[in-house]
Amino acid sequence: MKIYYDNIIYFLQNSGGISRYWHELSARLTDTDDVRFIERMGACGNKLRESFDIPSEKIIYEQDLPLTLSRYMPLTVPVETPSIFHSSYYRDITDKKIKKIVTVHDFTYEHFSTGLRKLVHTTQKHHAVKKADGIICISENTRRDLLRFFPKTPEEKITVIHNGVSEGFSPSAKTRTELRESLNLPDETFTVFVGERGGYKNFETAVISSAMSGCFLLILGGKELTEKEKFLLEKHLKDRYRKFGFVSNETMRDIYAVSLCLLYPSLYEGFGIPVLEAMKCGCPAIASNTSSLPESAGEGGVLVDEISPEGFSDAIDRLKRGGHRNEIIQKGFAHASLFSWDRCFSETRAFYEKILSF
Numbered sequence: 305m306k307i308y309y310d311n312i313i314y315f316l317q318n319s320g321g322i323s324r325y326w327h328e329l330s331a332r333l334t335d336t337d338d339v340r341f342i343e344r345m346g347a348c349g350n351k352l353r354e355s356f357d358i359p360s361e362k363i364i365y366e367q368d369l370p371l372t373l374s375r376y377m378p379l380t381v382p383v384e385t386p387s388i389f390h391s392s393y394y395r396d397i398t399d400k401k402i403k404k405i406v407t408v409h410d411f412t413y414e415h416f417s418t419g420l421r422k423l424v425h426t427t428q429k430h431h432a433v434k435k436a437d438g439i440i441c442i443s444e445n446t447r448r449d450l451l452r453f454f455p456k457t458p459e460e461k462i463t464v465i466h467n468g469v470s471e472g473f474s475p476s477a478k479t480r481t482e483l484r485e486s487l488n489l490p491d492e493t494f495t496v497f498v499g500e501r502g503g504y505k506n507f508e509t510a511v512i513s514s515a516m517s518g519c520f521l522l523i524l525g526g527k528e529l530t531e532k533e534k535f536l537l538e539k540h541l542k543d544r545y546r547k548f549g550f551v552s553n554e555t556m557r558d559i560y561a562v563s564l565c566l567l568y569p570s571l572y573e574g575f576g577i578p579v580l581e582a583m584k585c586g587c588p589a590i591a592s593n594t595s596s597l598p599e600s601a602g603e604g605g606v607l608v609d610e611i612s613p614e615g616f617s618d619a620i621d622r623l624k625r626g627g628h629r630n631e632i633i634q635k636g637f638a639h640a641s642l643f644s645w646d647r648c649f650s651e652t653r654a655f656y657e658k659i660l661s662f
Contacts, residue, residue, distance in 0.1 A: 305660055306387035307333065308364075308402070310379065311343035313392035314350040315371055319525070319550060320500075321577055322409055325442070325467055326392040327352040328645040329652060340364050342381055344374070351550055376428055388656045394432040403659050406436040410574025410596075411449040416504050430454055438659035440465050440652065442575045445596035463655055466599070467575045468645030472553035473584040476561035483562040487555075489546065492520035494563040495620065496587070498556075498578040500526045501533065506592070506611065508536060509569040513616035515540040517624075522559055523547045560585035565623055568592065569608070569616055576600040580643055583636030588629060590619045604639030606632060 309330060313322050333339040334357075342364045347354075364381050366374065378396040383389065389397045390405040397404065413425040433439060433454055439462045441447040447464050450457060476483060484491065495514045501507035501523075514521040521541060523529075529537070529547055537545050548559070560566065566582035568591040579589040579600045591597045593607035601607055606623070608615045623629045 305338055305656065306384045307339045307656065308381075308383055308387060308389045308397075309333070309339060309341045310389070310391035310393075310395050310397075311341050311353070312375060312395055314353040315344055315348045316375065316393060318349050319351045321467075321575070322392065323350055323352050324577065325407070325409070325648075327356060328468060328470070329649055330358075331356065332645070332649040334358060334362070342366055342379060344368075344371070376424075386660055388660060390656075391432070394428050396432060396435050403437045403656075403662075404432075404435055405438045405440065405656065405659065406432045407440040407442065408433065408446055408450055409442055410446055410572070411453055412504070412572060412574070414449070414453050415572055426453075433457055436461065437662070438463070438655055440655065442467050443596035443599050445599060446574050463651075465648055465651045465655065466643055467577055468648040469577065469580040469584055469640060469643050470553060470645065473557055473560075473581045475586040476558050478558065478561070480562060483558050487558060487562065489522075489562065490520065492544070493518065493624075494522050494559075495519040495565055495567050496522040496524060496559055496563040496582075497567050498524045498582075504571040506569040506571055507533065509611065509613050509616055510567040511536055511540050511545075512613035513567065513569075513620060515544075516613055516617035517620040519544075519564065519620065521545040522563060524556065524559060525550060556581070557585050560587035563587050564629075565590050565606075565620060567616060567620075568597065569611060570597070571595075571611065573597055573600070579605060580640045583640040586633050586637070588623055588632040588636060590616060590623075602635075602639040602642075604632070604636035 313326050317323055340362055341358050345365050366381055378398050380398050383399050383402055385401045387402050389402045413422050441464050444464055447462055497510045560582050566587055566589045568579055568589055570592055572595045576597050579591055582589045583604050589601055590606045591601050592611045593609050606619050608619050
């Protein structure tokens, strides 16, 4: 079995959950002779791709077309058969003899976008799903959304394979004082918010609930703060927040270790990897009780039905009382142990073999 991996996601985002997923699968394939990676010439700026050493003999370069065109066009690179083609982001390949796999991460565009942006994305996704021989959904919630938005999809083509969580996430051995000093943080009670902040991510709830509970907010990743976000932060927290850019897994682990909890008030997620990463570090995750988050949080998370500053502030305050936080931490360790990238890869590889046998 030959496997062809389409690396287009590295050229579409500098970092993010899909890049992480693709990197974790790819890293487990590079030592085998049966994989080739298809990508564009030149640097892409993706943090994970930059740290990923792919042997040159395993790279096939695609046509040198503008990214704005090639991201939507089918690939025409030469392939061997029998083989599997798996695109990191909804691209097709012209060779009809190759078995095509598509991973569907979420339906964010379908739920929250409008106009041309939504039309273009949904059309490409629908085409990829329709042409696929096998479809991987990263959560049961995504599978349900797939059948809702594309109801003619044959269910026998679909499998659910949950994302994993990196082994680099674990409780820190440092004391709280050592953690604060290494991160140059004041002696405060910290909440942490991770990732992009726009729209359905509901960043405002994290800011206001942190202020209501008297917490110092740590902001990890995502783009630079906008003027509107700075105004929001100054209004509610004044100088009691800190914005970090892209950080290593080790630094993220230390931030989780020094924090009371992760705040994840997102209105919709395909999976929610940060919830599990926080749990593995012994940091309780407070998340919205919606979309896939009950799957990723399980009994190890604090799920909030009232997705509002008041609802999240109440959950933060409950963690401050007695032994409740320690109980949640232990449940989080047990739940997070069920998810690994090795398991995700093993199930994905088995799915390739199943599809190839049809």
